[in-house]
Amino acid sequence: MRLTLRVWRQAGPEDNGRYVEYHVPDAEPEMSLLELLDSLNGRLLDDGVEPVAFDSDCREGICGSCGVTVDGRPHGPAENTPSCHQRLDTYSDGDTLRIEPMRTAVFPVIRDLVVDRSALDGIVEAGAHVSLPAGTAPDADATALGHDDAETALDLAACIGCGACVAACPNGSANLFVGAKLGHLALMPVASRERGSRAREMVRAADQEFGSCSLYGECSRVCPAGIPLRAIGMVNRERLRAVFRRS
Structure with missing residues (x-):
């Protein structure tokens, strides 16, 4: 399968950048998007051309580092699928x-397809610490947590911090990410001790760097972890709770 790739090349943060067209004559439908870039880079290296820079780590859909935009859509055409699992079977010769x-704007380009997503790290850092009681390890069942709460917390904790929700939002909002973090920690008995202060600081950090929710809902359709839209509501819930309950 022959594919033409228009790839964004940018030497550094201060470079204007441009699209460069490449041809891959032997792409296979079962290849992932990252394998396609690997194939392209192999050819570029053989020709003595600088390869395309892109982030990659586990390639198992759990690290969140691989995100790129394909035809204007974060990660690629398949919904709720990371770039490393996007297959070429939806394309034709x-x-x-x-x-x-x-x-x-909040993810400046470092080089080619690599962006700086440290603004998301800033939100997590603003959440500060979790108090843990000193002493020997407690029994597994010492702290009660209902099944439904445990399952919801696990679903929200699945967020891999790839930033696709921000890139998909017309306002550049990180509310799906923030809601997932606040929501799963609020449900955990130990982590809930700093619930109020965590909400105040994380929401403040998000407001400083990111836009407000646009109500489009596109974020949940590109999220590789399938974080539900209801996570966005947890941002305002935790914000209001922190105002009326100073804990």
Whole structure:
């Protein structure tokens, strides 16, 4: 399968950047998007050309580092699928793919397809610490937690911090990410001790860097972890709780 790739090349943060067209004559439908970039880079190296820089780590859909934008959609055409699991079976011989970094002002481009997502780290850091009682390890059943709460907390904790929700939002909002973090920690008995202060600081950090929720709902459709839209509501819930309950 022959594919044409229009790839964003940018030498550094201060470079203007541009699209460069490449041809891959031997793409296979079962290849992932990252394997396609690997194949392209192999050819570029053989030709003595600088390869395309992109982030990659586990390639199992759990690290969150692989995110790129394909034809204007974060990660690629398949919903709720990370870039490393996006397959080429949706494309036909002769198709053209436009591959670029995640487009949002808060994620500046470092080089080519690599962006700086440290603004998300800043939100997590603003959540500060979790108090844990000193002493020997407690029994597994010493702290009661209902099944439904445990399952909800696990679902929200699945967020991998890839930033696709921010790139998909017209306002560059991180509310799906913030809601997932606040929501799962609020449900855990030990982590809930700093619930109020955590909400105040994390929401403040998000408001400083990111936009407000646009109500489009596109964030949940590109989220590889399938974080539900109801996580966004947890941002305002935890914000209001922190105002009326100073804990």
